Amino acid sequence: MSDNLYITATEARSGKSLVSLGIMELVLRKTKRAGFFRPIINADQGVNRMDEDLNLISSYFGLETPYDQMYGYTRAEANDLVSLGREDEIIEGVIKKYGLLKQNCDFVLCEGTDFLGSTSAFEFDINAELSKNLGSPVLLVANAYQKSIEDILGSVSVSIGSLREKGCKIVATIVNRTTPGEGKLIIRLLKEKDLDKQQALYSIPDVGFLAKPTVGQIADILNAEVLYGKDQLNRHVYSFTVAAMHLDNFLMRIGHGGSLIITPGDRADVIVACLATVSSSSVENISGIILTGGLKPTEPIRNLIKGFPRMVPILSVKGNTFPTAAIVDKIHATLSPNDDRKITHALALFEKNVDLTQLAEKVITTQTAVITPKMFEYELLQRARTDKRHIVLPEGEEERVLMAAEMLFRREVVDITLLGNKKLIRERLEQLGLHMKGVNIIDPPKSELFEEYAGTYFDMRKNRGITKDNAGDIMNDRSFFGTMMVYKGHADAMVSGAVHSTAATIRPALQIIKTRPGFSIVSSVFFMCLEEKVLVYGDCAVNPNPTADQLAEIALSSAHTAKIFGIEPVVAMLSYSTGKSGKGEDVDRVREATRIAKKMANQSFPGLKLEGPIQYDAAVDPAVARTKMPDSEVAGKATVFIFPDLNTGNNTYKAVQRSAGAVAIGPVLQGLRHPVNDLSRGCTVPDIVNTVAITAIQAQSRKGSA
Numbered sequence: 001m002s003d004n005l006y007i008t009a010t011e012a013r014s015g016k017s018l019v020s021l022g023i024m025e026l027v028l029r030k031t032k033r034a035g036f037f038r039p040i041i042n043a044d045q046g047v048n049r050m051d052e053d054l055n056l057i058s059s060y061f062g063l064e065t066p067y068d069q070m071y072g073y074t075r076a077e078a079n080d081l082v083s084l085g086r087e088d089e090i091i092e093g094v095i096k097k098y099g100l101l102k103q104n105c106d107f108v109l110c111e112g113t114d115f116l117g118s119t120s121a122f123e124f125d126i127n128a129e130l131s132k133n134l135g136s137p138v139l140l141v142a143n144a145y146q147k148s149i150e151d152i153l154g155s156v157s158v159s160i161g162s163l164r165e166k167g168c169k170i171v172a173t174i175v176n177r178t179t180p181g182e183g184k185l186i187i188r189l190l191k192e193k194d195l196d197k198q199q200a201l202y203s204i205p206d207v208g209f210l211a212k213p214t215v216g217q218i219a220d221i222l223n224a225e226v227l228y229g230k231d232q233l234n235r236h237v238y239s240f241t242v243a244a245m246h247l248d249n250f251l252m253r254i255g256h257g258g259s260l261i262i263t264p265g266d267r268a269d270v271i272v273a274c275l276a277t278v279s280s281s282s283v284e285n286i287s288g289i290i291l292t293g294g295l296k297p298t299e300p301i302r303n304l305i306k307g308f309p310r311m312v313p314i315l316s317v318k319g320n321t322f323p324t325a326a327i328v329d330k331i332h333a334t335l336s337p338n339d340d341r342k343i344t345h346a347l348a349l350f351e352k353n354v355d356l357t358q359l360a361e362k363v364i365t366t367q368t369a370v371i372t373p374k375m376f377e378y379e380l381l382q383r384a385r386t387d388k389r390h391i392v393l394p395e396g397e398e399e400r401v402l403m404a405a406e407m408l409f410r411r412e413v414v415d416i417t418l419l420g421n422k423k424l425i426r427e428r429l430e431q432l433g434l435h436m437k438g439v440n441i442i443d444p445p446k447s448e449l450f451e452e453y454a455g456t457y458f459d460m461r462k463n464r465g466i467t468k469d470n471a472g473d474i475m476n477d478r479s480f481f482g483t484m485m486v487y488k489g490h491a492d493a494m495v496s497g498a499v500h501s502t503a504a505t506i507r508p509a510l511q512i513i514k515t516r517p518g519f520s521i522v523s524s525v526f527f528m529c530l531e532e533k534v535l536v537y538g539d540c541a542v543n544p545n546p547t548a549d550q551l552a553e554i555a556l557s558s559a560h561t562a563k564i565f566g567i568e569p570v571v572a573m574l575s576y577s578t579g580k581s582g583k584g585e586d587v588d589r590v591r592e593a594t595r596i597a598k599k600m601a602n603q604s605f606p607g608l609k610l611e612g613p614i615q616y617d618a619a620v621d622p623a624v625a626r627t628k629m630p631d632s633e634v635a636g637k638a639t640v641f642i643f644p645d646l647n648t649g650n651n652t653y654k655a656v657q658r659s660a661g662a663v664a665i666g667p668v669l670q671g672l673r674h675p676v677n678d679l680s681r682g683c684t685v686p687d688i689v690n691t692v693a694i695t696a697i698q699a700q701s702r703k704g705s706a
Helices: 016-028 052-060 075-083 087-102 120-133 149-165 183-192 215-222 247-252 268-279 299-306 321-329 340-353 356-363 373-386 399-410 422-432 450-464 468-475 478-488 502-513 548-564 585-604 616-620 622-628 646-659 685-705
Strands: 004-009 034-041 071-074 107-111 138-143 170-178 200-205 225-228 239-242 259-264 286-292 314-316 390-393 415-419 440-442 493-496 523-529 534-538 570-574 609-614 640-642 663-670 676-678
Touching: 004 016, 004 120, 016 034, 016 052, 016 107, 016 138, 016 170, 016 340, 016 356, 016 373, 034 052, 034 075, 034 087, 034 120, 071 075, 071 087, 075 087, 087 107, 087 120, 120 149, 138 149, 149 170, 149 183, 170 183, 170 356, 183 200, 200 340, 200 356, 215 286, 215 314, 215 321, 239 321, 259 268, 259 321, 268 286, 268 299, 286 321, 340 399, 373 523, 373 663, 373 685, 390 478, 390 685, 399 415, 399 422, 399 685, 415 478, 422 440, 450 468, 450 478, 450 502, 468 478, 478 493, 478 502, 493 502, 493 685, 502 676, 523 548, 523 646, 534 548, 534 646, 548 570, 548 585, 548 640, 548 663, 548 685, 570 585, 570 616, 585 609, 609 616, 616 622, 616 640, 646 663, 663 676, 663 685, 676 685
Parallel strands: 004 107, 004 138, 034 071, 034 107, 138 170, 170 200, 239 259, 259 286, 286 314, 390 415, 390 493, 415 440, 493 676, 534 640, 570 609, 570 640
Antiparallel strands: 225 314, 523 534, 523 663
């Protein structure tokens, strides 16, 4: 057990970056002050290029450590010292740099060298020496790619034996890039060798997608000029095809979806044919085109290109066709911090094949009371995964929704149903390069459930003037159809609002699902993720001028929501006055709401700490609290803040969000029998991911209380 971990590999291209991603996310669920350190980085990437793994981890996780404090030496510097017989200086220098970083961190993840030079034997030894001198346990990553089981077992046995001889403590070994289906056998055979009963053993299968570069990465390596499709450079390249033959023969040789076409720049026929395949449903799609020889399309072809409805990246390079193809063939893809899809896939692969609880117990001893935005978001995904719920997304044709759905699908956070035109959704998935094999897609009017849903809605609303024809028309609305899925138990919850108004999401819920017993209104909260804690603000999105009874309901609902998400509710009923000092209609309403809420809490939430009326500063600042309400259990300690009206709540949450740099997650709707949540029309893909995870956790709590 330690406050650091050293990841080293058996050889080059073992997949350390995937493991580092998974471990760092695991660490950041437990502590804010985590650091990342590499003793030796590659120096052959150009003066202005960062080490790829330092860039990946620091950028993706938002680490604030300056780049030059995250490594000991460049490869060139280390090689110079080795050639002079001054290896000890490397260890001393690394320890010194590591020590400076450790002063500001509760946990440091170290990633060893890349075994790319001619000094592999030295690198294995120095990684062992460094882990020992840093007092760091070792996680060994073994490369199984294209190896026999016998070779894998031999490599792992030799590496573990060597590390143990050097006095290293190995907490886990991950056999990475195994042939699918062989992982369990390899682990069983390793256990039979009785290498070390104390260490954990895992295997991760090889996934070809992770080794595939994006068009943008290829463009960087080739120093290519991007002529078209700059917004499509994140497309992944699964294969490449040289187009130097007649068109009919070339079209037969396009690989499976994701092929990069390399062709002389004067082959206008190939360019036009490739762009035609992008719009065709009968030919495999391509990821991009490289035009060689420094030749570019002529003006008539450029004008023709402008008319194509869909585009892929078109690059221009000075080199000739076959030398360019040879370079592309040797490109080894790396994980880029901007490639969210590949990182999501990598993290999902890690989580699926590694026992995170067991590994955390072995390597993470530091715990903290601090909750950062990242920690809160990671915990949302983790909690949602523990008991998967089924979420329906009515806006299944929306690009942001599809991108978020793929992330959730890959990480097995929830089961998903997309509503919309099946053909259009599949075309969008293809255009975006997204893969969700087996995801459920329903086109409401064509669904076998449609007539049943329309009939149920008619029965519910016929006393309000709804006819059978009206019911059918209304059930064509995907928000109504999705809400009915939840009502019928065909889904656990719904998330909508990326392209629809809040009213379009809430109205079907109020008509079909309705409010929980004992509650008369739907309200909302925002999770306000400050630098070191998470607060709950309600109601900032739904009720303009709540009555005292409604404010009391909002307070109890918000307290329950806070509790569900691991925030101990200490409720402040906010006003412009604290205690008994103020008078006036508004403060009297809050005072009455506090009385009602306390009475309700005695029955449904015994022991709830709730105070009001109270000003925001007295609720949040212990120093002010000691002056204004010295005997209060809430003042200075509040975690749940109930605003007197929508005007105050909405403006306050936005002011805190913008001025304090807080991450605002929400609105999260509460008070319904089953969870339905609304998205902002300006929501980002991470916003959708967070909201779906929150909705799933709400559905878990409903299941538990049912």
